[in-house]
Amino acid sequence: MRVLFAGTPDTALPALQAFIASPAHQVVGVLTRADARRGRGRTLHPSPVAAVARAAGLDVRTPVTLRDPEVQAWVRELRADVAVVVAYGRLVPAALLDVPAHGWINLHFSLLPAWRGAAPVQRAIIAGDAVTGASVFRLEEGLDTGPVYARITEPIRPEDTSGDLLARLADAGAPLLLDVLAGLEAGTLTPTPQDDAAATHAPVLSPADGRVDWEADATAIDRRIRGVTPAPGAYTTYAGARLRLGPVTPISEDTGLTPGALHVTKHEVRVGTGAGSVRLGRVAPAGKNWMDADAWARGARPAADTVLGRTQPQEDTTA
Structure with missing residues (x-):
C-alpha cells in the first residue's frame, strides 16, 4: 500500500521504521513538526521522525497547519492508499480525512474510549490504572472518537514511568499497524464504534x-x-x-x-x-x-x- 506517514517524536519511530522496512508498503510522504531550537546554543534540530525519514530519502513536509492549500494539494497528489498517524501533534482537517482511499488511521496509546487526548499514558499512570494498551482507529472530526480497528493490552508495572510505558507501547504498536493495513487491503477488517458514554479524557500536561x-x-x-x-x-x-x-x-x-x-x-x-x-x-x-x-x-x-x-x-x- 502507498502510505502517507504523520508523526513527530521517538514514539513514532518504530511504526515509521516498520513501514520503511516492509516490502508490502511504500512510504510516499512524511508529515512531521518543524525543526525546533534546543540546547544552550538554540540550534535547530529535526524531529526524530524527520531525521529518520530524511536519512531514508523520503519526501518530508513540516507544515505549521494542514489547512495550508499547498499542503492539501501535496497530500492529494501523493495518491496514498492510507495515511497513518502516530503522535503527530497536528489536527487533520475534515477536507483531508477522506483523501486516502482508506482514510487516516491513528495509533493511540490507550484502550479507547479510555483516555482520549494528548496524554493517555501519563493520565493512566496517575489514575492508577492496572492495564492500558494501544488502539488503532480511523480518524474523524471528533477528538479520538473514530471507530476502532484493533487493540492490544499492556499491564502497567509498579515501577513504570510514562517514558517506559510509552516505549513498550510504541514497539508493540508497530506490528499492530501492519496487521491493520493487511486487513484493510484484504477487505477483511471492519472497525467497531466506540462507546462515547465510557470515554475518559487525557488533556495535555502542563x-x-x-x-x-x-x-x-x-x-x-x-x-x-x-x-x-x-x-x-x-x-x-x-x-x-x-x-x-x-x-x-x-x-x-x-x-x-x-x-x-x-x-x-x-x-x-x-x-x-x-x-x-x-x-x-x-x-x-x-x-x-x-x-x-x-x-x-x-x-x-x-x-x-x-x-x-x-x-x-x-x-x-x-x-
Whole structure:
C-alpha cells in the first residue's frame, strides 16, 4: 500500500521504521513538526521522525497547519492508499480525512474510549490504572472518537514511568499497524464504534501538573511522579528553589512525618505525605545535575524542621 506517514517524536519511530522496512508498503510522504531550537546554543534540530525519514530519502513536509492549500494539494497528489498517524501533534482537517482511499488511521496509546487526548499514558499512570494498551482507529472530526480497528493490552508495572510505558507501547504498536493495513487491503477488517458514554479524557500536561502535593497519600504521589516522568517532570521546592524529583518508593507504615517533612539518615531521605511516606530516589537541585537523594542531603544539610514545598517559586513555562 502507498502510505502517507504523520508523526513527530521517538514514539513514532518504530511504526515509521516498520513501514520503511516492509516490502508490502511504500512510504510516499512524511508529515512531521518543524525543526525546533534546543540546547544552550538554540540550534535547530529535526524531529526524530524527520531525521529518520530524511536519512531514508523520503519526501518530508513540516507544515505549521494542514489547512495550508499547498499542503492539501501535496497530500492529494501523493495518491496514498492510507495515511497513518502516530503522535503527530497536528489536527487533520475534515477536507483531508477522506483523501486516502482508506482514510487516516491513528495509533493511540490507550484502550479507547479510555483516555482520549494528548496524554493517555501519563493520565493512566496517575489514575492508577492496572492495564492500558494501544488502539488503532480511523480518524474523524471528533477528538479520538473514530471507530476502532484493533487493540492490544499492556499491564502497567509498579515501577513504570510514562517514558517506559510509552516505549513498550510504541514497539508493540508497530506490528499492530501492519496487521491493520493487511486487513484493510484484504477487505477483511471492519472497525467497531466506540462507546462515547465510557470515554475518559487525557488533556495535555502542563509544568504545573508536575508539582508534588505532599498532602496527597504516598501511593498517589508515587503515581504522579511516574506519570510526569520524563516530561513535564516532577518537582517540589526546597529553601525557595525548585528541586526536581525522580521516581520515589512509597512506604505505607506510619513514620510520624507530617506532609513534606524530611527525615534524613546516612543512606536515605524520606518525606512525609498525607498517608505514609516516600523514599526519594534521584533529585536535581536548580541548575544542577541529577544525583542520589542521600548525596544531595549530605551537601544541602537540610535543617531538622525542613518541610519541602513550603514556598512556591514562579512557574517555569519555558520549553
